[in-house]
Amino acid sequence: MTVRKVRVRFAPSPTGPLHIGGVRTALFNYLFARRHGGDFIIRIEDTDSGRFVPGAEEYIVRALAWCNILPNEGLTSEGSVAEKPDAKNPHAPYRQSQRKALYRKYAEQLVESGHAYYAFDTPETLDALRKEAETKKETFIYNHAVRTRLQTSLVMPAGEVAARLQQDRHWVVRFKMPESREVNMHDLIRGDVTVNTATLDDKVLWKAADGLPTYHLANIVDDHLMDISHVIRGEEWLPSLPLHYLLYEAFGWTDTQPEFAHLPLLLKPDGKGKLSKRDGDRLGFPVFPLAWKDPLSGDFSRGYREDGYFPEAFINLLALLGWNPGTEQELFSLEELVNLFGLDRVIKSGAKFNPDKAKWFNQQVLRMKSNEELARLYQEELRERGIVAADDYVAQICGFIKERATFVKDFWDLSAYFFEAPTSYDEKAVRKYWNSETLDLMELLAATLKSIEPFTNENIEFAVNKWIKENNLNVGAVMNAFRLCIVGASKGPGMFEIAALLKKEEILRRMNSVILKKNHYICLLFNKK
RNA sequence: GGUCCGUUCAUCUAAGGGUUAGGAUACAAGAUUUUCAUUCUUGUCAUAGGGGUUCGAAUCCCCUACGGACUACCA
Numbered sequence: 001m002t003v004r005k006v007r008v009r010f011a012p013s014p015t016g017p018l019h020i021g022g023v024r025t026a027l028f029n030y031l032f033a034r035r036h037g038g039d040f041i042i043r044i045e046d047t048d049s050g051r052f053v054p055g056a057e058e059y060i061v062r063a064l065a066w067c068n069i070l071p072n073e074g075l076t077s078e079g080s081v082a083e084k085p086d087a088k089n090p091h092a093p094y095r096q097s098q099r100k101a102l103y104r105k106y107a108e109q110l111v112e113s114g115h116a117y118y119a120f121d122t123p124e125t126l127d128a129l130r131k132e133a134e135t136k137k138e139t140f141i142y143n144h145a146v147r148t149r150l151q152t153s154l155v156m157p158a159g160e161v162a163a164r165l166q167q168d169r170h171w172v173v174r175f176k177m178p179e180s181r182e183v184n185m186h187d188l189i190r191g192d193v194t195v196n197t198a199t200l201d202d203k204v205l206w207k208a209a210d211g212l213p214t215y216h217l218a219n220i221v222d223d224h225l226m227d228i229s230h231v232i233r234g235e236e237w238l239p240s241l242p243l244h245y246l247l248y249e250a251f252g253w254t255d256t257q258p259e260f261a262h263l264p265l266l267l268k269p270d271g272k273g274k275l276s277k278r279d280g281d282r283l284g285f286p287v288f289p290l291a292w293k294d295p296l297s298g299d300f301s302r303g304y305r306e307d308g309y310f311p312e313a314f315i316n317l318l319a320l321l322g323w324n325p326g327t328e329q330e331l332f333s334l335e336e337l338v339n340l341f342g343l344d345r346v347i348k349s350g351a352k353f354n355p356d357k358a359k360w361f362n363q364q365v366l367r368m369k370s371n372e373e374l375a376r377l378y379q380e381e382l383r384e385r386g387i388v389a390a391d392d393y394v395a396q397i398c399g400f401i402k403e404r405a406t407f408v409k410d411f412w413d414l415s416a417y418f419f420e421a422p423t424s425y426d427e428k429a430v431r432k433y434w435n436s437e438t439l440d441l442m443e444l445l446a447a448t449l450k451s452i453e454p455f456t457n458e459n460i461e462f463a464v465n466k467w468i469k470e471n472n473l474n475v476g477a478v479m480n481a482f483r484l485c486i487v488g489a490s491k492g493p494g495m496f497e498i499a500a501l502l503k504k505e506e507i508l509r510r511m512n513s514v515i516l517k518k519n520h521y522i523c524l525l526f527n528k529k
Numbered sequence: 530g531g532u533c534c535g536u537u538c539a540u541c542u543a544a545g546g547g548u549u550a551g552g553a554u555a556c557a558a559g560a561u562u563u564u565c566a567u568u569c570u571u572g573u574c575a576u577a578g579g580g581g582u583u584c585g586a587a588u589c590c591c592c593u594a595c596g597g598a599c600u601a602c603c604a
Contacts, residue, residue: 047604324543
């Protein structure tokens with residue numbers, strides 16, 4: 001085996017936002033490159049001018065940057081791309097539209113070597129042929145059986161071909177697929193695959209109408225020119241692998257032909273088929289890393305980032321869709337993934353996407369974050385709510401609630417009472433923990449609390465427990481009612497911790513508001529009973 | 530229709546011929562707790578079907594079924 005530098009590329013088409021399947025493909029390429037000390041390149045395959053969507057390219061780069069999937073060549077995370085080759089970008093440009101001039105000669109090279117030919121059929125002619133075949137319940141295939149009957153350079157006199165190339169703006173270069181040949185291919189994930197060319201068609205490689213190549217030509221030419229060593233892409237490309245093999249052969253590039261790995265598809269969580277944008281809307285989970293507003297239709301799609309996912313969690317769950325390290329470890333940092341990743345452990349079968357597990361990953365990542373980091377994130381929301389709070393106060397709160405949350409956006413519901421006195425009280429909890437004697441009990445508790453100095457977690461715990469014991473009270477009855485006064489609901493961390501953090505003055509204020517007003521509980525209690 | 534790829538609990542998956550088929554999510558029950566959550570324990574649940582090969586098959590081969598991708602002058 002010759003030692004060849006690993007160079008992989010992620011080559012999206014800017015026809016819309018990148019969905020999670022695309023992100024996973026990018027991730028696997030990235031991990032593979034870094035695992036082998038190679039290059040990870042982003043190349044934009046924008047050879048279909050008709051499907052160009054403004055903002056899509058920028059979206060792709062931003063989405064990958066959010067995931068920390070950073071290319072070391074090609075489109076950078078800043079979104080800029082070299083127009084000409086330089087030291088950092090030796091294979092520039094990286095947008096196929098900017099490489100336009102380059103492809104024609106490769107197409108013509110194939111015509112000259114007899115591997116391709118010019119075809120002059122109009123789209124109308126082809127449509128008519130397709131319809132005709134359809135009525136006969138057949139499938140129209142543009143191949144050896146029909147190409148000699150159509151308008152091609154294969155059957156025209158050289159002079160006419162030259163003339164048509166001059167006048168006609170709609171000719172194309174088609175690959176001359178061998179009539180019947182076994183093509184033996186190798187896939188790093190699927191092993192050996194053999195296909196007979198008899199079932200394949202003469203694919204268009206280059207179009208005169210816009211002067212651009214189709215995917216197949218551009219892809220092979222650029223992978224060759226960019227010295228790509230491994231092509232890691234979605235399974236939907238497997239059927240065109242024979243064509244790609246044949247193209248490498250026709251160009252005489254088989255010695256540097258990259259190795260191929262076709263990744264399994266991401267499927268719908270329910271039912272059948274591959275995951276699509278609509279599934280997210282239908283089942284209530286994002287299929288895109290970042291939210292996206294379609295500039296043409298105005299349609300809005302939510303994103304993982306906006307839904308509150310951490311990029312680490314998002315990457316973690318994607319990595320485990322179709323790959324595993326063979327151990328029972330499920331939580332990984334990006335660096336750990338880099339060290340463990342290998343194509344040999346990529347699964348062959350498609351994976352149904354499971355939104356439930358996505359939440360679990362986020363929960364795990366969230367609780368591994370430091371209180372300070374969470375506080376910084378939570379402060380953003382607090383500011384929006386017009387709440388000013390000290391960082392260390394918020395950090396302590398984060399410490400109390402982080403095991404109860406899945407997202408930072410859950411924090412407010414879990415901790416609003418640290419910032420505002422409750423204005424309503426959970427009905428069920430009142431019914432369960434409040435009775436006609438509770439009010440008197442709370443008055444006594446308030447008196448006990450008032451005498452505690454300093455008002456620390458330990459002191460409160462000691463004093464309250466002592467008071468409970470001396471008066472032979474029921475711990476649950478006292479604590480749950482106390483919680484109701486302070487929190488307004490039956491939830492949250494230990495009451496002594498809450499009390500210490502909220503400080504004596506605020507605790508007494510909340511208790512007094514209940515004791516003096518009496519209304520909330522009394523009404524609820526007696527009306528509902 | 531044709532070609533190719535695939536098929537282990539509901540879901541993600543482990544098990545490179547010999548295990549009571551393992552883990553995780555979800556779900557359920559119990560324990561712990563001043564509440565909620567956490568945590569812990571436990572439970573339900575799978576080799577698509579049929580043939581071979583073999584002492585022995587989830588694993589190798591064949592057939593069937595099912596699923597998926599592709600079948601554009603899209604990528």
